[in-house]
Amino acid sequence: MSASPTLVPKQARLSLRWRRATLQARWFKPVVFMLCLLPLFLLVWRAFTLELGPNPEQTLIWTTGLWALRFLLVTLTITPLRKITGWAELARLRRMFGLFAFSYASLHFTCYLWLVNDFNLDAVLKDVVKHPFVLAGMTALTLMLPLAATSTNGMIKRLGAARWQALHKLVYAVAIIAVFHDWWGKLAKNNTLDPKLYALMLAVLLGWRVARAWQERRLQTRRNEVPARV
Amino acid sequence: MNKRQEQGFEHPVPSDITPRGAYRDRRRFLATVGVGAAATVAAVAAQRAHAVPAADASHPGNLPLLPAIKNVALSTKEALTPYKDVTSYNNFYEFGTSKSDPARNAGSLRTQPWTVVVEGEVGKPRTFDIDDLRKLAPMQERIYRHRCVEGWSMVIPWLGYSLSNLIKAVQPTGNAKYVEYITLLNHAEMPGQNDPILQWPYLEGLRMDEAMHPLTLLTFGLYGEVLPNQDGAPMRMVIPWKYGFKGGKSIVRIRLVEKQPITSWMRAVPQWYGFYSNVNPNVSPQNWSQANERRIGQGGFGGLFAPRIPTQMFNGYGEQVASLYKGMNLTQDF
Numbered sequence: 001m002s003a004s005p006t007l008v009p010k011q012a013r014l015s016l017r018w019r020r021a022t023l024q025a026r027w028f029k030p031v032v033f034m035l036c037l038l039p040l041f042l043l044v045w046r047a048f049t050l051e052l053g054p055n056p057e058q059t060l061i062w063t064t065g066l067w068a069l070r071f072l073l074v075t076l077t078i079t080p081l082r083k084i085t086g087w088a089e090l091a092r093l094r095r096m097f098g099l100f101a102f103s104y105a106s107l108h109f110t111c112y113l114w115l116v117n118d119f120n121l122d123a124v125l126k127d128v129v130k131h132p133f134v135l136a137g138m139t140a141l142t143l144m145l146p147l148a149a150t151s152t153n154g155m156i157k158r159l160g161a162a163r164w165q166a167l168h169k170l171v172y173a174v175a176i177i178a179v180f181h182d183w184w185g186k187l188a189k190n191n192t193l194d195p196k197l198y199a200l201m202l203a204v205l206l207g208w209r210v211a212r213a214w215q216e217r218r219l220q221t222r223r224n225e226v227p228a229r230v
Numbered sequence: 231m232n233k234r235q236e237q238g239f240e241h242p243v244p245s246d247i248t249p250r251g252a253y254r255d256r257r258r259f260l261a262t263v264g265v266g267a268a269a270t271v272a273a274v275a276a277q278r279a280h281a282v283p284a285a286d287a288s289h290p291g292n293l294p295l296l297p298a299i300k301n302v303a304l305s306t307k308e309a310l311t312p313y314k315d316v317t318s319y320n321n322f323y324e325f326g327t328s329k330s331d332p333a334r335n336a337g338s339l340r341t342q343p344w345t346v347v348v349e350g351e352v353g354k355p356r357t358f359d360i361d362d363l364r365k366l367a368p369m370q371e372r373i374y375r376h377r378c379v380e381g382w383s384m385v386i387p388w389l390g391y392s393l394s395n396l397i398k399a400v401q402p403t404g405n406a407k408y409v410e411y412i413t414l415l416n417h418a419e420m421p422g423q424n425d426p427i428l429q430w431p432y433l434e435g436l437r438m439d440e441a442m443h444p445l446t447l448l449t450f451g452l453y454g455e456v457l458p459n460q461d462g463a464p465m466r467m468v469i470p471w472k473y474g475f476k477g478g479k480s481i482v483r484i485r486l487v488e489k490q491p492i493t494s495w496m497r498a499v500p501q502w503y504g505f506y507s508n509v510n511p512n513v514s515p516q517n518w519s520q521a522n523e524r525r526i527g528q529g530g531f532g533g534l535f536a537p538r539i540p541t542q543m544f545n546g547y548g549e550q551v552a553s554l555y556k557g558m559n560l561t562q563d564f
Contacts (some may be wrong), residue, residue: 050532053330054319055382057524057534115524116381119535123521133517184517189379190498191327191426 023089032093036100039067040107057115064108065137068074069182069198071101072175076205096150098171105141106180112137117214133184140177143170175202291317296451298369298389300437304445304544305373309386311527315455319526321378322460322479323428323507324413331422332460336421339480341464350486353401360464364450367395371454372447374470377509377545380517383523388468389451394442397486402438406486411433411467411478417524434478435491435505436469439554445547446469450476471547473507504564508555509545515564 022028043063046052046058052059077099125188127134141167147168156164160167183195244271246368289295290313322332325339345361358366369389376384397409415431417423440446447468450457457463462479468475475495497501502516514520522538529536555563 020274022281047534052532052534054315054526054533055329055524056532058380058382060534115534116519123519127519127523130514131517131519188497188502188516188518189327190495 019087019089021169023087027037029092029096033096036071036096037064052100057111060115061111064104064111065182065185068101069103069178071104072171072178073198073201075101075171075204076175076202080208099148099151102144104143106136109138109141119216133181136177136181136184140174140181143174143177147174168222173205175206231281235242236326243361256563258373269409270303270530274500280533284518288453290314290453291455291456295454296364296369296456297388298371298451298454301370301372305387305533306375306385308375308385309528310373311525313462315461315527316384316386316452317458317461321380322462323474324430325460326422326434327427332536333423336459336463338421338462339414339459340419341459341480343465345480346465346481347483348396348400348485349467349483351403351406351488351531354399354487355404356400363396363448365464366399367391369450370411374445374447374468375473375547376468376470377518377541378442379473379475379507379521381518381520381523382526382542383539385528387453390447390449390451390468392444392445393467394444394446396448396484400486402486405439408435408487408490409438409441410485410487410491411481412483412485413478414482427498429497432478432494433477433481433491434467434493435487437490437554438486440469440551441552443551445550471509471544471551473509475503476507504554506560506563508545508564509541510560510564511529511541512543512563513561 042050043060046059047056055149075094078090078094078097082088113119113124117127128138147170150159150164150167159167170174178197182198183192186192186195239252282472318333319329319402320332321327321329322336325332325335329448341360346358346360346363347355348358349355368391370391371387371389373385373387376386378531393409410433413432414420415423436446447470449462449468450464452461457466459480462477462481465481466479467477490505493503495507496505504515509520511521523541524533524538525536527533542548
């Protein structure tokens with residue numbers, strides 16, 4: 001079947017209609033919000049039905065940490081996905097995913113503080129000094145603090161878009177440290193398949209940004225070169 | 231709730247009500263008494279005789295029973311970890327790396343027939359049938375603390391006898407300085423071995439004096455029964471003052487050697503796992519603290535609110551084993 005010239009605009013119209021019905025719909029963000037809460041609901045449900053397994057502490061710590069890492073990667077996927085598909089409305093999800101990454105990371109830290117250390121700060125301090133793995137996790141969470149604190153519209157305005165964007169480049173460092181933290185933790189079981197997959201995903205996401213920045217700079221210089229030739 | 235007096239009848243509080251099981255037992259017992267004096271005496275005697283082993287071996291896994299004498303002197307009096315947890319939460323990488331994998335996947339392991347080769351620096355190398363090994367020395371029940379390097383612990387009633395019995399039987403030569411024990415290699419029955427996560431077969435080892443120490447238990451069962459597959463059937467090693475991974479499972483070969491063996495974990499992550507791997511709250515070459523542990527199966531709310539307990543040097547067996555390491559720097563020789 002050959003493509004008829006009238007089909008292309010029709011497809012585009014369809015795609016736009018589909019986007020209005022889903023991505024741009026008013027219900028879309030609340031539904032995604034609820035889905036993001038699902039891992040937490042499941043954990044709470046399992047806790048109350050005593051289904052967290054023989055070692056509930058480990059289940060809670062691992063699961064919250066895993067979701068923090070996943071939400072970090074999802075957050076970093078938004079911009080490439082938006083640029084590639086042209087679906088601008090994806091941008092309004094980015095802050096939410098970022099805050100979920102921070103929330104799950106905070107829960108992860110709280111579980112560590114409470115279940116592993118019984119809120120004994122002395123023990124925590126010793127652990128951090130002694131074990132780079134723990135230090136890495138805490139560094140990632142600490143670096144997320146200013147990002148979460150400046151996530152409101154008011155803060156964006158107050159900082160100015162340029163400075164806000166510069167500050168939020170920190171998320172790349174957070175993601176790299178988080179993957180490293182996960183990898184290091186799994187080394188205990190010598191089972192680094194999952195961390196390797198997450199590292200690969202992060203490499204793709206960061207690689208896309210590097211490639212794009214490089215491409216843009218080349219375009220920029222070419223544009224600058226044009227008047228010189230004339 | 232308070233008791234209520236109503237129409238001359240005193241309503242009991244729930245705690246006053248005799249459980250159905252108890253009064254049924256009582257009625258059954260009274261019925262037995264009714265048969266006659268002689269019969270009563272016989273019945274009671276029979277009940278008592280039956281009651282002792284039944285209480286000891288509640289037969290939680292429905293596996294063949296393994297009669298054993300209790301070794302009270304070498305047993306802890308701490309509360310036992312429930313059978314369900316002991317047999318559904320453990321590491322046995324041959325069946326997968328998750329702690330629920332062994333219970334799920336170990337059904338494929340065939341433990342009958344089973345032979346164990348004992349060789350190396352010995353005067354009488356021999357291949358034992360597992361049934362002969364079970365009879366080599368009197369079977370004992372020993373309740374040991376079990377500490378995993380991951381930071382959790384259990385209290386388990388193991389069945390077995392000191393490894394020294396077997397070592398003596400094969401007459402070690404003067405060159406026997408170490409003992410290494412090797413797990414079955416069978417990719418079909420142990421699907422985890424298709425994953426090159428560790429070097430297979432799993433190898434662990436002890437220094438000769440550690441192997442000869444009475445606490446080192448050649449283990450055939452737990453909770454009164456033979457070992458379930460997921461816990462290392464039909465025979466495994468238990469060294470209570472070392473981290474759990476030193477206890478090789480489903481052993482097919484024991485070799486007495488002159489040089490210190492390089493164990494599977496030393497090969498995999500050498501900076502974290504040393505040859506000795508004694509439980510030590512002060513040393514954590516790994517990435518996390520070993521200062522305390524989570525006792526599995528303890529505390530309310532599924533164990534969530536049980537406080538962590540401090541880890542003891544040599545897992546609390548220092549009195550018996552500390553002398554083995556006199557003059558050694560345990561921070562370096564971890």
